[in-house]
Amino acid sequence: MSSAFSEVRVRFAPSPTGYLHVGGARSALFNYLFAKKNKGKFILRIEDTDQARSTEESLKMMIQDLKWLGLNWDEGPHPETLKDMGDCGPYKQSERQDIYQKVALQLLEAGKAYYCFMTDEELEAAREKLKAQGLQPHVESPYENMSLAEARQKIQNGEKAVVRFKTRQLKKDYILNDLIRGEVKFPSDMVGDFVLLRSDGMPVYNFCCVxxxxxxxxxxVLRAEEHLPNTLRQLMIYEGMNWETPQFGHISLVLDDDRQKLSKRKGAVACDQFKTDGYLPEAMVNYLALLGWSHPEQKEVLTLEEMCQTFSLDRVNPSGAIFDRVKLKWMNAQHLRALPNDQIYARISPFLMAAGLSLSTDPEWQVKSVETFKPYLEILSDAVALYSPLDDSKYEIAAESEEALKWESTKPVLEAWKELVTAHASEVFTEADFLAIQDAVKNKTSQKGKNLFFPIRIALIGKPQGAELKILVPLMNKTSILARAQKALEKC
Structure with missing residues (x-):
């Protein structure tokens, strides 16, 4: 690290124009891990100069997603009040306009930038002329060497101008020693004189950023590789201001399984959607960390603390990372099943409540139910389908049961089932109890196969196919089972 920097300071700088995309979340995570590993600071900066698309609602959503992932920042908008935390604010670009104007003025007065009065039509004509000559369509403004006094007079007279950075005299290669990609060379003539401030005074991205x-x-500055083309302009501005340049690292893009940029066509790409679907934040950060980075011992299931201790940029792969939704679900299942049963129930409870399920409030029953269903849980929302058959208020005889209920053998099976359940000494049943009663019904009625199993299934869950009964019955009680059996008998 250069002596100009007293500590590691990195930032995540989203535009609040929508949800937090998993690609953005991965960039935030890598910055967070790098800061923690190096005992530095992680800063959240809001790039909201696009006033037409930036909203406070989007900002709040992004902040909620970052908090959900556990990526807490040291400086930036306060997660609740949105007021600045830290000594380097304001942390929203929309509140930094005076700062950009002052820096632009320094560049103008140093002769590194100039006011350009070319209209859109003049710019387009000049570019077309250069293209026709087989040259790069870089702006060659007739105003490049106009004195600042003369330019200011024109502005005072009501003319509109952008502020452009001068590039023609630079004529050299800019070398970037990228922390992830190695040496990247940018010839200065890759760009022409570029805009710093628009004619309405609004700064452009590259200028604000620097x-x-x-x-x-x-x-x-650790950011996605799509920002690599911006780096030349930014290096020129650093040089023009005689400022120390930070170290850059450009992270690969997150790709779908067809190696195209991650798209909603293939499924969720917003952190909020994964949260809604029932993914654990600790599984999300674990999976996102492994998109382009690997643990030194090739471990896959990691805590955030373990990642903070072992993260390093030399293990970040410059190649595109494939977002494998199947692997993410597997990762989530590992984290979910590793939790204590009472914690799992606490995590699935909001999903059960949202589905309107009425279930036992007995902590012992809840822990027992999790022990039963845990092998079938991959994401939290899976619990809804697993627990639904246990809610008496949801029990109903499905239309698909009608045929089996009309069989001549069904009523005797249901009557025998009800009689043997009634005779059971306890209010609860073990798996062995259930299997013993099922065998007794078989012996008493001489029925087997679907003639035996379909009526019992209908009496328990309302349909001839579905959840495994031997795991459900121990979570039910005699009163509930008898009430359901009676409803099924009434349909015969």
């Missing part, structure tokens, strides 16, 4: 990263004392 000003903010410098004034917020960023030592490292």
């Amino acid at each position: 000003v903010d990263d410098h004034l917020m004392k960023m030592s490292h």
Whole structure:
């Protein structure tokens, strides 16, 4: 780390124009892990200069997602009040306009930038002319060498101008020693004189980014590889201001299984959707960390603390990372099943309540139910289908049961079932109790196969096929089972 930086400081700088995409979450996570590993600071900066698309609602959603993932920031908007925390604010670009104007003025006065009065039509005509000559369509403005006094007079007279950065005199290669990609060379003539401030005074992304990263004392800039083309302009601005350049690392894109950029077409891409579907935040961060990074011992199931201790950029792969939804679900199941049973029940409870299920409030029953269903749980929302058959208020005879209820053998089976359940000495049943009663019904009625099993299934869950009865019955009580058996008998 350069001596100009006294500590590791990194940032995640989203635009609040929608949900937090898993690609953005992965960038935030890598920055967070790098900061923690190096005892540095993780800063949240909000890039909201696109006033038309930026909303406070989106900002709140992003903050909720980052909090859900456990990626707590040291500086930036307070997670509840949105007021600034830290000494380098404001942390929203929309509140930093005066700062950008001052830096632009420094570049203008140093002769590194100029006011350009070219209209859109003039720009387009100039570009087309260069293209026709087989040249790069870089702007060559007639205003490049106009004196600042003359330009200001034109503005005072009501003319509109952008502020452009001068590039033609630079004529050299800019070398970036990327922390992930190695050496990247940018010839200066890759870009023409680029805009810093639009004619309405609004700053452009590359300018804001450099000003903010410098004034917020960023030592490292870790971001997605799609930002790599921005780096040349940013290096020029750092040089123009004689500012120390942070170290850059460009992280690979997150790709779908067809190696295209991650898309909603293939399934969820928003953190909020994964939360709604019942994924655990600890499983999400574990999986996202392994998209392009690997543990030194190749461990796969990791806590956030373990990742903070072992994360390093030399193990970050520059190749695109495939987002495998099947692997994510497997990862979630590992984290979920590793939790104590009472904690699992606490996590699934909101999903059971949202589905309107009325279930036992007995803690012993809850722990027993989790022990029963845990092997079948991959995500929290799976619990709804597993627990639904246990809610008496949800019990109903499905239309698909009608045929089996009309069989001549069904009524005797149900009567024998009800009689033997009634005779059972306890209010609860073990799996062995259930199997013994089922065998007794078989012996008493001489029925077997579907003639035996379908009526009993209908009497317990309302349909001839579905959940495994021997695991359900121990979670039910005699009163409930008899009430259901009577409803089934009434349909015969």
